[in-house]
Amino acid sequence: MPDHSERALATHASDAGALPEGIHRIALPTPFPIGRVNIYLLEGDPLTLVDTGVNTGTSLDLLEQVLADLGHAIEDIELLLLTHEHVDHVGLSTVIAARADCPVAAYAPLQALWDPEQDPAQIIGSRMAWGVAQLERHGYPRELVMGAQPAFHLMLALGSRPVVDVALRPGDVIRAGSRNWEVHHRPGHSPSDLVFIDRGSRTAISGDHVLGGTSSNPILSPPLEIPAPDVTTERLRSLQLFVESMKRTAEDDLMLVLPGHGPLVGPPAELIGERLAFHEKRADKFLEMLDASEPQTVYELATRMWKGVVMVQPSLTHSEVVGHLDLLEERGLVAEAVVSDGVVGFIRT
Secondary structure, three states, X not given: OOOHHHHHHOOOOOOOOOOOOOEEEEEEOOOOOOOOEEEEEEOOOOOEEEOOOOOOHHHHHHHHHHHHHOOOOHHHOOEEEOOOOOHHHHOOHHHHHHHHOOOEEEEOHHHHHOOOOOOHHHHHHHHHHHHHHHHHHOOOOHHHHHHOHHHHHHHHHOOXXXXXOEEEOOXXXXXXXXXXXXXXXXXXXXXXXXXXXXXXXXXXXXEOXXXXXXXXXXXXXXXXXXXXXXXXXXXXXXXXXXHHHHHHHHOOOOOEEEEXXXXXXXXXXXXXXXXXXXXHHHHHHHHHHOOOOOOEOHHHHHHHHHOOHHHHOHHHHHHHHHHHHHHHHHOOOEEEEEEEOOEEEEEEO
């Protein structure tokens, strides 16, 4: 039986090609349905860790063990590079940055959002309240919304708010593991999604932007630049952003993509085409559910599509439905309509 460190470094059965020299994938456990999260050690100057896994003792112990097997320690890390803000990718970042005394590089707007001078309880509470208000606005019952609160708190407990020392912007180039990585902002799955591209090997580190085993979930989010989003209904149109980002990545002439979960991905253009076709087909299904007279809420549409899954994963089903309605609304095929005080639905136009 392989030990845990061997499993964390094992080749995925569906991998396309091999990792470039000096790059190691470390697959750490998460408590989420997506399973293990891929983080990457980039050997060279500077010794770089890309993403960190969730904030648990199990993940930290395994990471230390794997690094030791590779001849390194956490204290050797010289740069921590983050693909996006989700907890399975940044959870251990504060711990690692403190122990390694290394800079953290991430998408520029996260520098203000994670500013240690800000009250984290106020910022986190405001964003949670925004999420609750969005669910209620789209017809999710109060009891279901309240039942999702423990999951929100678990996510917060497994996350981190590191100090961002290097604020990355589109067009930047960052030196990591003796390679020059272009910085590309590819939002959709999250507002802060960054893709790092090494032109020499035509390799990209994609976080959750491109995944081989499943389609990324474009999660509904408020703009990062709004510190207290609960005072507004403003939100990003995440699936529309995701579609545009995927189209740009398909044009990047890549040979290998190193994703945040699952197997390595070969030239991604065909896979991206499949993902975009899936979203077109899903949007058509929601269009078929609507008529021009009686508005239906997002909750009603989600329940018709997935039945009991809505009870287990209200936030994900909410993001999925709203994203596809955004695509249809952009094309003039559906419109928002008031259902009752504070609740909106959608009709065909």
